Amino acid sequence: SGALFFAAVDLGASSGRVMVGTAGPGTLRLREAHRFPNRPVRVGGTLYWDVLALYRGVLDGLRAAGRLLPGPGRLASVGIDSWAVDHGLLDASGTLLGNPVHYRDGRTAGAAERAAAVMPAEELYAATGLQHQPFNTLHQLLAARGTPVLAAARHLLLIPDLIAYWLTGEMGTELTNASTTQLVDPRTGDWSRPVAEAFGVDLSLFPPLRRPGDPAGELSAEVLRECGLTGPVPVTAVGSHDTASAVAAVPAQGRGDGRFAYVATGTWSLAGVELDAPVLTEASRAANFTNELGVDGTVRHLRNVMGLWPLQECLRAWESGAGGRGPRLETLLRRAAKAPPLRSVVDAGDPGFLAPGRMPERVAEACRRTGQPVPRDPAETVRCVLDSLALAHRRAVADARRLSDREVAVVHLVGGGARNELLCRLTADACGLPVVAGPAEAAALGNVLVQARAAGALHGGLAGLRSLVRSTQPLRHHGPMGDRDAWRRAEAAVCG
Numbered sequence: 001s002g003a004l005f006f007a008a009v010d011l012g013a014s015s016g017r018v019m020v021g022t023a024g025p026g027t028l029r030l031r032e033a034h035r036f037p038n039r040p041v042r043v044g045g046t047l048y049w050d051v052l053a054l055y056r057g058v059l060d061g062l063r064a065a066g067r068l069l070p071g072p073g074r075l076a077s078v079g080i081d082s083w084a085v086d087h088g089l090l091d092a093s094g095t096l097l098g099n100p101v102h103y104r105d106g107r108t109a110g111a112a113e114r115a116a117a118v119m120p121a122e123e124l125y126a127a128t129g130l131q132h133q134p135f136n137t138l139h140q141l142l143a144a145r146g147t148p149v150l151a152a153a154r155h156l157l158l159i160p161d162l163i164a165y166w167l168t169g170e171m172g173t174e175l176t177n178a179s180t181t182q183l184v185d186p187r188t189g190d191w192s193r194p195v196a197e198a199f200g201v202d203l204s205l206f207p208p209l210r211r212p213g214d215p216a217g218e219l220s221a222e223v224l225r226e227c228g229l230t231g232p233v234p235v236t237a238v239g240s241h242d243t244a245s246a247v248a249a250v251p252a253q254g255r256g257d258g259r260f261a262y263v264a265t266g267t268w269s270l271a272g273v274e275l276d277a278p279v280l281t282e283a284s285r286a287a288n289f290t291n292e293l294g295v296d297g298t299v300r301h302l303r304n305v306m307g308l309w310p311l312q313e314c315l316r317a318w319e320s321g322a323g324g325r326g327p328r329l330e331t332l333l334r335r336a337a338k339a340p341p342l343r344s345v346v347d348a349g350d351p352g353f354l355a356p357g358r359m360p361e362r363v364a365e366a367c368r369r370t371g372q373p374v375p376r377d378p379a380e381t382v383r384c385v386l387d388s389l390a391l392a393h394r395r396a397v398a399d400a401r402r403l404s405d406r407e408v409a410v411v412h413l414v415g416g417g418a419r420n421e422l423l424c425r426l427t428a429d430a431c432g433l434p435v436v437a438g439p440a441e442a443a444a445l446g447n448v449l450v451q452a453r454a455a456g457a458l459h460g461g462l463a464g465l466r467s468l469v470r471s472t473q474p475l476r477h478h479g480p481m482g483d484r485d486a487w488r489r490a491e492a493a494v495c496g
């Protein structure tokens with residue numbers, strides 16, 4: 001048949017995957033070809049991504065994708081998305097200079113103060129619309145200033161652009177991800193030269209910008225051979241920031257005017273609304289809301305909330321404490337669902353939770369510090385973490401409404417967190433709004449949708465792409481229930 005097959009490479013903080021998607025009018029299907037762990041490595045005090053292991057996972061995934069094609073089929077294209085802000089530095093010959101540093105590495109401690117000494121925070125926000133996060137690329141570059149590696153660098157490639165370069169030999173900078181560097185003006189969708197100049201960042205490190213849907217080269221002969229694929233296989237720029245791809249696949253009605261908020265939940269929860277223009281007000285800055293660029297000229301006005309990271313880290317701690325036989329997540333979630341609600345809540349936005357390690361103890365310490373009961377067992381810890389996350393969703397959705405002057409009638413919860421029923425239910429209760437949960441693989445779907453449209457298999461704008469997601473993907477609906485006042489009281493306790 002004439003069906004086209006697209007490979008979506010989606011790299012997350014805890015695992016990477018390569019999916020094969022088929023898309024056309026009335027059709028949208030995704031199959032997992034390969035999934036591999038993403039395990040950062042600490043060396044000599046620095047936390048790195050194991051970027052070659054990730055690249056090997058991508059190659060293994062493309063080989064597996066080829067085997068899923070019917071008969072002698074050909075991949076119609078490949079798209080790549082990952083987490084934001086991180087990058088590789090390359091020399092003039094295109095050789096990677098050292099391993100990309102993980103955004104959770106401590107080198108950016110004190111970033112806010114260092115940046116404020118160069119440009120007042122208000123001015124930086126007015127120019128870039130980006131929330132303050134210590135790991136923004138701009139802060140990483142400040143932290144690297146004066147190092148031999150940065151001095152030797154002639155190219156800077158964000159992670160998906162680095163993978164694309166290795167696959168194709170062509171360099172580019174995809175715009176949605178570039179908008180997380182804090183070097184882009186969200187009003188123009190171009191580099192902010194005044195900011196780059198003030199911070200001494202050499203913008204010529206960045207190869208030319210490309211937009212979701214733009215061509216990004218072809219798999220090299222070497223890669224085709226390695227993966228047993230038949231060429232030519234083009235690479236297409238997608239919303240290479242995973243959150244941009246995930247929000248493109250939110251099964252909402254329309255563009256941002258459709259009275260919906262989204263919560264893209266994985267290692268992070270990105271909670272907010274979609275707009276046509278950035279909100280650069282002082283109130284938005286004070287609330288630490290960001291304006292990241294999305295697919296089709298949209299703006300994601302959202303807050304970064306510590307997502308499932310504390311839960312993932314608790315599981316890792318229990319696992320290693322029990323010699324690899326920690327409690328199973330399903331069991332914990334079942335018990336957590338029956339644990340007393342809102343017994344204690346922590347501030348899921350507290351940067352104190354950013355670094356890895358000792359998470360159950362850190363959650364307990366946060367409860368103790370704020371005069372709340374300390375969780376008595378892992379199930380209560382899980383309940384505390386999920387209640388806290390749902391509360392943070394409530395605050396972010398309410399703040400997004402206020403700051404952008406939007407009506408919100410429904411919350412779409414997408415990403416891996418959509419598989420967590422308890423979290424979806426708590427989010428509905430906390431927000432006092434209906435929650436539509438799914439798809440869990442929103443980033444990979446958004447990646448496929450943009451490729452399919454670029455290849456001519458789909459037509460139209462975001463509203464059309466989204467209605468295809470709505471009509472083809474299984475979704476769960478959660479109405480708000482429970483005690484509204486309890487969430488209000490919990491919010492007051494956490495926010496003072």
Ligand code: LFR
Binds near residue numbers: 086304
């Ligand atoms: C989610 C995400 C967030 C970004 C964080 C760090 O995977 O991309 O949007 O703030 O990772 O890059």
